[in-house]
Amino acid sequence: MQAHAESTARGGGLPVRFILNTFFSGPQAWFFLAADKGYFAEEGLEVTFAQGNSLARAVTTMTTGDYDAGYGDLNELVRMQAEGRRDTPIAVMAIHNRPPYTIAVDAGGRIKTAADLPGARLVSHPQDAAWLLFPEFCRATGIDPESVDITLSSAPHTEMVPQMLAGQWDGIFGFVNTVAAQAIEAGVDPAVSLHHLAWHTHAPAFYGGAMMVTRAFRDAHPQAVAGLCRAVNRGLADTVADIDAAIEAVARRNPALDRKANRARLVGTLALEMGDAAATQGLGDVEDARLETIARLICEAKGYAHRPSPAEVFDRSFLVPPSERARMPAA
Template identity: 25%
Template sequence: MAVVAVAGCTDSGDSGGDSASGELTKVTYLTAFNTFGREGYAYVAKEKGFFEEVGLDVDIQVGTGSGENMAALQSGAADFAPVDSTGYMLTKANGKTEGITAVAAVQQRSMVGIMTLDDKGITTPKDLEGKKLGDQNGATTSILFPLYAKLAGFDDKKVTIVPTEAGALGPALGQGRVDAIGQFVVGQPLIEKAAGGGTRKAVSLPFSDVITDLYGHFLLTSDKIANENPEMAQKFATALLKGMDYSINNPKESADILAKAVPETDVEVAAAEMVIMKTYTIGDAPKLGVVDADRVAKVIAILEGAGSIPAGKTPADFVKIDLAPKA
């Protein structure tokens, strides 16, 4: 994993470089987690010159998950990073992070879900009863699991959650130590490969099929950048989403571009992840990146109802709606 360097970050007082004059503003971006195929859109935006078009010189560094990414943004060690929206809202609402905000939706539908294999006999949520679910401590999947179970019509207390580190989830499932795992559903090709090279097929149970209002990742930045340099924040979001649009419509090329930057990339798996992500990225929104205040309010109500966040929060506590792309 790359070490995040503070020196790579922009001065928030700079409104963005002038690409015509060759003066580019340096900013640091963290991937959501690692360099899986689902992260290829940022590398596409850089390779295709989309960042440069808006006057930005972007240093893409390897993110290590939502908590670490939020900490890097809060400290100023990074300028932008995608973070699971639900995890972010839970963390911020409970006072575990501050000084950061969302400026766009990377995916319109949550990619959080449960993944199993076709030989486990789990095809519906209720089939999870009596089974073992591997998940990381404090993961969004585990936090939302009781609400998911209630809405899907099964008893969450009949499911044994086995604490499992992120890197051990695939092996735990493949080796039969658990029957299902908490996993972003876009990771299906990777899990199938880890479970036997495609001879066993993955089965996904997306939370978005049941809890329909949840967003996927939000693009986060610091309050300092959002307040003092909103133009640069919007330029970055526009270029990143342009990379996403290109990637979901050209998944093989996206995987090839990612492999140029990250040689160990499995191009076939990376392309397959991007194909799956297209549905979650677009959703029902008229364009990429849109964040709707009324919908965010519904998510807040869901989390309040689950007892996961204190009452009284508003969309403005989490998102700079005026900076997000408009429908």
């Protein structure tokens, strides 16, 4: 059975309540490796990790007052600011340089490009970040969102993938590496059976996951926020250096973890979502011009009047110096 929460408490540190994007899994390994190596404790922090329901919902969950920090969707944070929410968290460290979102389709089917989507039957989890960003995907690709039929389902991707390949749907919303890993768990070879209409190809301005804190926590504990960034940066560097140790850190929290699938998920995440500019510049910062483009696409797609500035959603003042940032292996 998976535990709901896991604490790094070692006594005497500042408590930090941290909401993750989903259950304890491979693409979160750096948080757990940082905890196991004592990096949070060295910063005077006692971090308690709670499992979340989605990358997008984690941002909303942080507005409840139950959490101080979290791992959420940077694009959803922009959307909430554009909507007029002033209780949103603030992002302090980008984890994904590229968006992880996709519509996975049958590699042998008729859908090859975004232009083939009209008339398609798609399925999504209710709070899937890819589905929430589908209007923006359509805006970027010139597709009419009303031309696509979308079913919402809470079934796991391990069930959705075989059902989609059997013809129940034409495509599945999700993360590229999550869908691929759960296809493996379902006995499907994703490299052979799946084709991706990925956001990083069709709507490359978007980011993905970022570490966030509440504005109240940032204002009250700026040194703790800087410490979180330092500890997670060290965990990221250690994850790149030893993938197997990182997966073991996850498995200690989730003994039922499918190690093979989650190792593939982690390796794929490091390569796809984190392996672009990070290979030479290091992880953590964002490009203001991209945040401005995201805000424009969201406002155009959803009809918001307020276009948030980069400073409203991202505070880079807590990042470690560029020379110390974790880097991905060069492609």
